[in-house]
Structures are given as structure tokens and as C-alpha cells.
Amino acid sequence: MRRAATGLLVAMAALFVLASSQEGTHPAWGYVLAFAEAAMVGGLADWFAVTALFRRPLGLPIPHTAIIPENKNRIADTMAHFLRANFLTPIVVARRMRAMNLARAAGEFLARPGGGEVSRMRAGAGELLAEVLESLDPERLGGQVKAGLVHQLEKLEVAPLLGQMLTAAIADKRHLPLLDAMIRWAGLTLEDNEQMVREMIHARANAVLRWTGLDERLASSVIDGLYRLLAEVLVDPEHPLRRKVQEGLESLAHDLQHDAAMRAKVEGMKRDLLANPALGDWWIGVWERMRHALIDAAREPGGKLGGQLTGMLGELGQALRDDPALQRQINRFARRTGVGVATRYGGQIVQLVSETVRRWDARTVTDRIEGAVGRDLQFIRINGTLVGGLVGIAIHVISGLL
16 A cells, blocks of 8 residues: 555656646646646645654654654553553442442352252251250340351451462462453453543544544554453463463452551451341341251251252342342442452553553554554555645636636
8 A cells, every 4th residue: 555655646746747748738738737736745745744653754853753653652651541540440440340240140149059968967966956956046046146257257357368368269270260351341341431542542642643534543543452452361371461460469469468458448348248237137047047957957867968058058149139238238349349459459450551562662663553553544645645636626727717
């Protein structure tokens, strides 16, 4: 396309020479001469405009040329700031997670029956356990058990346990499916906010980009590049961005175990969950099911205790699936966790973008952006040549009528 655009410009120059030599032989040659002259001006002007975006025309140190190479570092910082400000913000993360009912999904999973074999209880011990459970007041015992569990959970600092679990999961690579899900979520978020991306790039584009109409193509190139980056991260287990995210997860695991502010925040969310009345009501129901299940299992030593456990998990699943109040509490906890991760570690993720672009040399940046925009750059030159020629004919006609 570059050769075609240049060839068209050369053809206009040849046509100009021919029309100049034949101008006096027929009036039509005046129109041809006007067309060729204006086409050369339009083609050269658009060649200069397109070239000035990526390099210095003819190597001359003309001011405000080689715009993209000269502003490489600013472009890198702007891209990183754009990602950080528009995708990894608490509002965007919370809005996306607000549409996800994690508690209901967990409830539907738990409501599906499972199985498992356990050893038989001895007849005497089973009968004794059954009589003890029957002799105790069900509501009082359930309340005491609930209070005891709450008291123990209040004393238990869950943040270090979560940090240790996350550390173990990372060591065993059990975090990779979650990471893949986060990448797919990022792609969906970009898809939902694609129009906003285009509008922001258009608003930040300089006059040359808007004049040449490249701002929309540059926006498409940026969006396509982001999609391509997410796809590369998804399929490449050794991608640098994956390593950066893993470093963030490792830092989160460390903070959960050693950062006082993070541990205090997790403790606050734990207290909110324990104070929710819906959790207490759910526990009373679960306790009754558990008590009756234990009595039945004790009186029938040959029964399958795993089946009883499955029933209790089914009750938990039904509560999560059918109780909107409990769902809101658990989903709020999950949403706060996601927002906290994005707020605390989002900068480390997008910093990789800035560092990568900064490490590129000017030629690499120029070639990648120019290649991403592609053939349309040369169509600008071709259109400028042809439109300039038509304008030249129009001017020649008007001048002939005056």
C-alpha cells in the first residue's frame, strides 16, 4: 500500500508534466493540469502528515514530527494510568462483581447430593450419644453451640490462615484456574467498556490525529492490542503479566500474614459476617439437622454418616441458594475482597504495561503502532491525492467562471 500510494503520487507528477506540455493544444488539458497539480499538493501534504506521526520526514529535524517515538514514555505512562483508572478501580470491580451471585452459585453446588463412606459407630457409644443429644434442650443447645463457635471465631484471626492457604495454593499451582478466570473477566470488562475507551482516546488525541482521522483507528488498535495481550496471557503460562500477578498474590498472602492493616480489615469483615442475623438463623437450622442426623446415625450404627453429612451440606446449599439476605452478606464479603485486591495490588499489575513499553526502543514502538494501524495509513495518502485533484478541478472551474 505504501508503494501504491507513492506510485499514485509519481503518476500525478508525470500527468502534471504531460498536461503542462499540452496545455495550449486543447482546453481540456487545463482541467487535467489543475487536477494533477492539486493532486500532487494533496498527496504530498498527506504524506507529510502520516510520516510525521511516526518519524521525521526526509530525516529533517522539523518541529512536532516523529510524534509517537518522541512521546514513547508518555504514551507508556498514559496507557498504564488509563488501565489503572478505568479497569482496576473499585467502582468497576464492584460493579462487575455485583452482577455475580457467588453465594447462590455455591449454594447450587452444595445442594447437589454427594456421597462418602464412614466407619460404623459402635452400638453402645452410639446409643449413649443419642440419649445425650435427646436429653439436651435443642434450642438452648443450638444457641450455646452457636455462641461457642462465634466466640471461637472471634478469637481466631482468620487473615493468617487465609494467607497460609493462599501460599499453599500458589505453591501447588491451585491458583491458576482462578487466574484464568480473572483474565477472562478482564476481557469481558474491556468489552463492556469499549465505547468508553474509544471516547477517552479521542478526547486525548492531538490535533494531527484528529485531523487525519487516525484517532478512531488508534483507538481500535489500542483495544485490539489489549484483547491480544489478554489472549497471550491466557494461553502463555510463562507470560510476564502472569508472573506479575503471581507476585501480587504472593504479596497478598504475605500481607495477610504479616501486615497489620490488612489483618485488621479482614477481621472487620469477619465480624460483620458473624453479626448478621441471617447467619444465626441458618446455623440454628443446620444445628437441628445435624443433631437429628447424629441421633439417627447413633441409633443406626450401620447407616452411612456420609449421607447425613451430605444432607447437611445440602441444607447449607439450599440456604445459600434460597436466602437472599445470606446471599447479600456473602456476596458483599466477596465483593469487598475483590475490591481490596484491585485497590491494593492493581498498580503492580498495570505497571508491567508501562515498564514494557518504556523498554521498547523508538523503532519498535513506531513499527508496532504503524503495523497495527496498517493499510489505512496509506489510504489516507491515496484519498488525499484524489480529493486534492478533485478540489483542483473545482477551483479551476470556478476560476474559469469568474
